[in-house]
Every structure is written in C-alpha cells, then in structure tokens.
Amino acid sequence: MQTILILLLAASVLGLSGCGHHHHASRMDNAAERVTSADWSKQETVTVTMSDFAYAPETLVFHEGVPTRLVIENRGSQKHYFTAEDFFRAIATRKVQSNTDGEIKAPYFTAIEVYPGRSLDLYFVPITRGTYPLHCTITGHAELGMKGEIRIE
Ligand SMILES: [Cu+2]
Secondary structure, three states: OOOOOOOOOOOOOOOOOOOOOHHHHHHOOOHHHHHHHOOHHHOEEEEEEEEOOEEEOOEEEEOOOOOEEEEEEEOOOOOEEEEOHHHHHOEEEEEEEEOOOEEEOOOOOOEEEEOOOOEEEEEEEEOOOEEEEEEOOOOOOOOOOOEEEEEEO
C-alpha cells in the first residue's frame, strides 16, 4: 500500500447527537465560515517532525485567527500519530492534504497517522487560545517521549 493512512476518527459532527457536547458545537458553529473568510495568501507554515520517539519542536505555537499550514513529517522508522483531541476542537479545520495522494475535508479530526518517510499537511485557523496536549497513541510511544504541547496565543 503506497497510500498514506489518515485516520478520520470521530469526524462526526458534535451537537447532533444530543450527547451533551453542545458547548463544543456552538463554539465551532462558524468553523466553515472562519476557514473560507481567512486570507490564505497570508498563511503561516509550521513544521513538526516526528521521530522514534519524539516531536520536534516539542512545543508548537500558533496564532489565533492566522491561517496555518502545519506540515507533519514522519522521519522515524515506524508510523506515528499526531493525536491532540482538545487542540482539534480549538481550531477550524480546512483539510488534510497529502502531496501525493489527495486531500480530505472534514469538520475536525482527532488524530492523524503518518507513515515513516511521509508527510501530511493540516490546514486550519486557530480559534480558541489555550494550551493543549499532544501525544502519540501507539502503545509505549508517549512513555518513550512522544509527547508535546500545542499553544494557541
Ligand atoms: Cu509514535
């Protein structure tokens, strides 16, 4: 399989299920509008590199309202995850793009998996200021150091 596996976990729209997540839904009701009204010619590009077993840099900083392209590069010898559920709820997601395989549009992601030697681009607008945890959800990786922090300021 040449294709990059992108996990679209929980791409369901919160708030339609009546499960008590209305505060999330209402916060991001205008996510699509935030994405289309952003000036993407002024986008900021940030790169995070995944290795066995770390993120570099360990702290990612994004700026509220500034359209952003995050390049997630896996230079390790095995697959790794970029899992940051609370962060994904704090941004308006435009898409995830692979330079070789296409792009995926979804209201939000909770985790992105990148195969070794490959990279994916996440396009988004940071919305809610805060500090959010990042980790790799493959068994043992976080304990070995695959943890980080994401700040929206
Ligand atoms: Cu990992």
